[in-house]
Amino acid sequence: MQRKSKIASTLLVLAMGSSLALTGCGNSNGSGNETNNAANAAEPANGGGSNAQTANGGDAAGDKPALDPVELSIYYPGTEQKDVAAVEAELNKQLKDKINATVKINAVDWGNWSQKINLMVASGEPFDLLFTAGWDNFSGNVAKGAFLDVTSLIDEYAPETKAQMNPELLTGTAIGGKNYAVPVEKEMASEFGIVLNKDLVDKYQFDVSTIKSYADLEPMLQTIKAKEPNVVPFWGGKNTISLIPFEQIGAVPGAIKQDGTTTVVDQWETPEMQQMLKLMRDWNLKGYFQKDPATQKDAGPSNKAGTVFAQWQQLTPGKDKVLTQQWGHPMVQVVLTQPYTTSGDLNGAMTAISRTSKNPERAMMLINLLHTDAQLLNTLVYGVEGTHFVKAADNVIKLPDGAQAGQSGYAPGNNYMFGSQFLNYLWDNEDPQKWDAYKAFNASAKPSPIVGFSYNAEPVKNEEAAITNIYNAYIDGLSTGVMDPDKELPVFIDKMKKAGLDKVIAEKQKQIDAFLSGKQ
Secondary structure, eight states: OHHHHHHHHHHHHHHHHHHHHTSSOBOOOSSSOOOBSGGGTTOOTTSSOTTOOBTTTBSTTSOSOOOOOEEEEEEEESOOOTTHHHHHHHHHHHHHHHHOEEEEEEEEOHHHHHHHHHHHHHHTOOOOEEEEOGGGTHHHHHHTTOBOOOHHHHHHHOHHHHHHSOHHHHHHHOBTTBOSSEEOBOOSOBEEEEEEEHHHHHHTTOOGGGOSSGGGGHHHHHHHHHHOTTSEEEEOOGGGGGGSSEEEOSSSSOEEETTSOOOOBOGGGSHHHHHHHHHHHHHHHTTOSOSSTTTOOOOHHHHHHTOEEEEEEEEOTTHHHHHHHHHSSOEEEEEOSOOEEOHHHHSSSEEEEBTTOSOHHHHHHHHHHHHHOHHHHHHHHHOOBTTTBEEEETTEEEOOTTOOTTOOSOOOOOGGGSSBGGGOOEETTSOTTHHHHHHHHHHHOEEOTTTTOOOOOGGGHHHHHHHHHHHHHHHHHHHTTSSOHHHHHHHHHHHHHHTTHHHHHHHHHHHHHHHHHHHO
């Protein structure tokens, strides 16, 4: 009972933090991870806080030396943007007098993201800021030394960020008591489901209220397949398995069920997983997916063209309005899971500094600005004011006159990947009651029994490295039905076990048990 009481107290802190954060105007993004800017009402006038230094005279008090000019690289998964050079130029204007830095923005398409970053890390290529997340092999990259320990850098070069951030974010994303990334300030729960092309929903008079699971989509997919030859009925991808009610621990298999129990299992051996994979195999054979779904992973161009009917999404209130703006045609969302708060919701979006960075102090200054400077952050995520958006009110934006939604030269959909979403602007097509819905969303979330737990992959890093290679060879094929689960799933599981999966699961269980014991 005592442990449950402490877990409830933790979630109360999270809810209070979210409530405070969600009382003002808000933003929009392409991921479903959204917040607003009320928590940052006392934003420093220079946008960078006490540690922001000028290029030609030190800080505002003149007691710090001028900073030498540096270039900082930023890497994130997404589609390369046509107007990125113009956005870089605008960011550089803003950064010159703040930290005397220029930036180079690097978008890497989702299909090549993991491979690209692994190669950069392995080769020792110098780079600076990197998007990372618990679901994006964060613990594995920490275990192999890819990211700097930024604990002291936060204290010295981002004190404003630390002061305004809900402390649960920093403690809940630490590994061994050390921070290897700065978490994005955003919502603290998640739910999953699908988004549908509303034009097609209306054309065929589909009743979306009947959709309670993936299987309920089948009649609609049949109709689209038969009557819309140029439309992909469902965009297949590995994220579809997130609808299975398991809480993933770390980056390789090993999860607990979302039923309050804390026994770690290999979810790939469960009946729930086998049922999902068989459904995906059936849909693949019926031609509901895009061509070559295991390799064709970037849905961006098809989304903007309006040639996808349905697809998986991580959802939040109003996510369909955000995607409507981003893709240029109306979408409607259907939630298929209940809001649930996990440690993964704390580490679901973070910014790391590479161990190869030549300017880690300046990189942390930039992170601090992304958490405290609204103009800078919104330039990174929305583009150049007057070109890619115009202000409709202080914190509300719209497209410039004559511009078409989805046709902007800069719409990266990276809002949830950087800084404080409390500073993101709100598109004028979004529900003005959106943040009330967010408060209800956060309050309704069921807490995981291990909220605040952070898995350390170091004791089994060799096994995890081997398992990751096997996992990457099977995950796309199995989850899109390219591989027959009756034949390939047993082989996949056997290979992972031979690589040490049982040892990894035992280590996860050991760490969870120790975490729970310490909370009693």
